[in-house]
Amino acid sequence: MNYWLMKSEPSVFGIDDLATRPKRTEPWDGVRNYQARNMMRDQMRRHDLAFLYHSNCEPPGIVGTMEIVRESYPDPTAFDPESKYYDPKSDPDNPRWYLVDVRLKRRFKRMVTLAELRDRVDELGDFTLLRRGNRLSVMPVEAATWQRIVELAGG
DNA sequence: GCCAACGTTGGC
DNA sequence: GCCAACGTTGGC
Numbered sequence A: 001m002n003y004w005l006m007k008s009e010p011s012v013f014g015i016d017d018l019a020t021r022p023k024r025t026e027p028w029d030g031v032r033n034y035q036a037r038n039m040m041r042d043q044m045r046r047h048d049l050a051f052l053y054h055s056n057c058e059p060p061g062i063v064g065t066m067e068i069v070r071e072s073y074p075d076p077t078a079f080d081p082e083s084k085y086y087d088p089k090s091d092p093d094n095p096r097w098y099l100v101d102v103r104l105k106r107r108f109k110r111m112v113t114l115a116e117l118r119d120r121v122d123e124l125g126d127f128t129l130l131r132r133g134n135r136l137s138v139m140p141v142e143a144a145t146w147q148r149i150v151e152l153a154g155g
Numbered sequence B, C: 001g002c003c004a005a006c007g008t009t010g011g012c
Helices: A015-021 A034-042 A112-119 A141-152
Strands: A003-008 A026-029 A048-054 A061-074 A098-113 A139-140
Touching: A003 A141, A015 A048, A015 A061, A015 A098, A015 A139, A034 A098, A034 A139, A048 A098, A048 A141, A061 A112, A098 A112, A112 A139, A139 A141
Parallel strands: A003 A048
Antiparallel strands: A003 A139, A026 A098, A048 A061, A061 A098
């Protein structure tokens, strides 16, 4: 069992959108960063859990948890000229971008804000999200860090 | 809106 | 392979 954190801008796609999807499930499309892609493609397994993090909003923070319900497959938006995520260099015979399907597992009763996480950096171990200059949209989370944040959210 | 930090691109 | 220019992310 691995733990992850996945960022999304709520103005584009947030927890309210995920909550209203059929089976509360959605393909996590549009990731166009190789490091993030590699983690989704090579390391994410069915039943892994991920925090849903709202970025580029006020306030930013973790709003709930998701479960990986389908392992990686090529991102179809990369092949669609109408999509804002279209990438002409991604060939269906040799796809460049991959995604996983996620299902909303739990909406936190209260958001755990980035500011709160920063305040508790000493309790959270090595947490990529809090490293200076970090911009990864998909990142691993250590089990102990995961547990601590779930506690902060109210169990 | 600003801007630091980072990733990508492309000329050489 | 180097690196300057440019684009993006995302907190503030």
